[in-house]
Amino acid sequence: MYRQGTDGKPAICPVCEIRARLEHSFFCFECGKFLLHKPQQSARRKAMERARCFNPPGFRCYYTGRLLELYDENSPHYASFDHRTPGDKWDLVMCERWVNSFKGPMSEKEFWPIVLALDDWHFKRIPFLIEIVKIAAWHGNKPRRDRRRKLHFPLLPLRECAEFCDICGAKPLPRSKYCAVCAPFYYRCGENLARGAAMKRACRNRVFYCEYTGLPMELEDTESPRYMEFHHPIPGKKGGLRAVVAFVNRMMTDLSEDDFWTAVHEFARIRREGGEFGAAMDFKYWRRTKKARAKRKATRKRRRSQNP
Numbered sequence: 561m562y563r564q565g566t567d568g569k570p571a572i573c574p575v576c577e578i579r580a581r582l583e584h585s586f587f588c589f590e591c592g593k594f595l596l597h598k599p600q601q602s603a604r605r606k607a608m609e610r611a612r613c614f615n616p617p618g619f620r621c622y623y624t625g626r627l628l629e630l631y632d633e634n635s636p637h638y639a640s641f642d643h644r645t646p647g648d649k650w651d652l653v654m655c656e657r658w659v660n661s662f663k664g665p666m667s668e669k670e671f672w673p674i675v676l677a678l679d680d681w682h683f684k685r686i687p688f689l690i691e692i693v694k695i696a697a698w699h700g701n702k703p704r705r706d707r708r709r710k711l712h713f714p715l716l717p718l719r720e721c722a723e724f725c726d727i728c729g730a731k732p733l734p735r736s737k738y739c740a741v742c743a744p745f746y747y748r749c750g751e752n753l754a755r756g757a758a759m760k761r762a763c764r765n766r767v768f769y770c771e772y773t774g775l776p777m778e779l780e781d782t783e784s785p786r787y788m789e790f791h792h793p794i795p796g797k798k799g800g801l802r803a804v805v806a807f808v809n810r811m812m813t814d815l816s817e818d819d820f821w822t823a824v825h826e827f828a829r830i831r832r833e834g835g836e837f838g839a840a841m842d843f844k845y846w847r848r849t850k851k852a853r854a855k856r857k858a859t860r861k862r863r864r865s866q867n868p
């Protein structure tokens with residue numbers, strides 16, 4: 561049932577200006593879904609009016625310029641609202657869900673230089689400058705209060721002290737194969753061997769370099785965007801770890817390596833030459849389905865109840 565206008569025809573929705581509005585609502589079904597009972601409704605409405613296009617009818621992504629998916633919530637192209645500057649909740653734009661996750665906590669001003677630098681480093685080996693990585697809204701992991709207690713040392717440590725740390729070559733801890741810097745990373749949780757191999761590959765002269773950006777990684781400050789993290793090349797599958805900086809790990813969530821570099825290259829091209837995002841990505845590991853979300857939530861809850 562549609563609301564009647566003054567001339568007897570159905571009245572149109574003021575946001576999309578295409579579809580007729582519903583009997584019980586101010587908007588059409590599609591627009592109402594993104595506006596009604598949502599926070600910052602007026603900012604959302606402004607973002608939708610900016611993103612709207614008439615030919616073909618729909619909404620376009622602010623970053624890729626492609627038409628947004630409005631019905632399938634599990635699709636990576638489903639419409640979402642991005643905070644252009646994290647913290648400023650009234651400055652919203654519409655974008656594809658995967659772009660929102662790819663951009664993460666970066667502001668628009670921080671996002672573009674990082675994408676260009678990633679593209680330059682990966683395809684042309686132009687060094688990634690450390691000054692580019694300034695992410696004001698970055699929130700990493702909280703520092704561990706008691707690092708020792710959480711380590712899973714093997715049951716039978718070495719009887720004698722090894723001469724050099726197996727990973728970086730520094731002086732090892734007593735009765736251990738690894739030094740004070742490497743041991744907390746090596747023994748932190750599962751997949752120790754893969755972790756050790758990744759660290760060995762990343763280490764040159766006792767400095768650890770990220771495999772994807774070539775940046776020196778931060779080992780002490782867990783809240784830095786350059787903190788050393790371990791990336792699974794196939795999301796959700798164990799093994800084959802890579803030591804990468806935290807902000808790249810965050811960008812690669814649910815994307816395969818090929819998809820990630822395709823996206824980086826295409827975004828850099830758009831930024832330099834303009835145009836529309838044209839590259840095909842297969843999103844083989846996209847897991848933002850309702851089912852996966854519920855599962856992740858349950859895991860988080862369980863972990864919190866285990867170690868409060």
Ligand SMILES: [Zn+2]
Pocket residue numbers: 573574575576577578579587588589590591592
């Ligand atoms: Zn509408």
Ligand SMILES: [Zn+2]
Pocket residue numbers: 725726727728729730738739740741742743
């Ligand atoms: Zn070491």
